[in-house]
Amino acid sequence: MRRILIIAPNWIGDAVMSQPLLAQLHKNYPAAQIDVLASKWVAPIYRACHEVHEVLEADLQHRQLQWNLRKKLAKQIEVSQYEACFVLPNSLKSALIPWLANIPFRIAYRGEMRFGLINLALNNPSKINRPPMVEHYLALASALETADQAPHFETVTPELQVPVNANTKVLKKLQDEGIAPEAIYILCPGAEYGPSKRWPTGHFAKLAQDLISKNPATHVILLGSKADHSLAKSIETQAQYNPHIHNWCGETTLDEAIALISLSKALVSNDSGLMHIGAALQVPQVAIFGSSDPHHTPPLSAKAKVIWLQLPCSPCHQRECPLGHLNCLNHILPENVLLSVESLH
The missing domain is CATH 3.40.50.2000 (Glycogen Phosphorylase B;)
Known part of the structure; x- marks a missing residue:
């Protein structure tokens, strides 16, 4: 071949x-x-x-x-x-x-x-x-092997490399903003599939504030696509526009997002593409699951913690909560996520 x-x-x-x-x-x-x-x-x-x-x-x-x-x-x-x-x-x-x-x-x-x-x-x-x-x-x-040639697969984890050019750009952007690379947490409020996979913006805002109050040198970067910008804006508003919270949703390329995540002290995200990137980079992370199943699409990393309430109605795999309450995500409290983040270090 x-x-x-x-x-x-x-x-x-x-x-x-x-x-x-x-x-x-x-x-x-x-x-x-x-x-x-x-x-x-x-x-x-x-x-x-x-x-x-x-x-x-x-x-x-x-x-x-x-x-x-x-x-x-x-x-x-x-x-x-x-x-x-x-x-x-x-x-x-x-x-x-x-x-x-x-x-x-x-x-x-x-x-x-x-x-x-x-x-x-x-x-x-x-x-x-x-x-x-x-x-x-x-x-x-x-598929290309005969039965006696077919290899045995052991459990494996994805691995990504950080693009060198993107890393250089990200370090310069952090320097221009006065942010020390070793002091950043990444929060990813988006999930393309729909609202039933998105932890409430109010919870993200409280978590961001708590992380900063624990260490005034901390900076929280909100990361995602242009479609996530409004979610991040809501987090900024609810966090009373704390100067250590930065809305970079839609302001980075995916290559740059990979580089940023690789630098973070910890990543907190929904079940999303950025969650899987964090796992493939072996970054300490907390992954929040609601309507989806962490057994099917978990973050494959020893440094990842999954928070999932396993309610009787979850996973429903629906884009919006069919029961109208979204308890699978609303009942995951910021203080519990903070404890998980702190346990990563």
């Missing part, structure tokens, strides 16, 4: 959890070049994976066919003569490019009527009996 292509998933957390698959493929085929086709949104994750030779960044949009763009990309990819392609999303459209590019082995889970587009298919596990996502992706590595 000389050249392998990966079709990346659409979510940051899923991209992080696919890194052990890359590591296993690199182990199985040490002479192979592993490239990744990824949207601009998740491409920085793969630039932080040392197994990846090249990231092919494309303007692929979620839930859009973009037929002409996919045909164009397929023509470009066909020239590289990839021998195998691992398609990580379950959608029909994600399987089109390797099929159009005539890649001989197209490996993925069965899904969304893509018979023929995928020619080495694994059965998709039921939603009731889903394995952790890392194991789900990792199992694809055995």
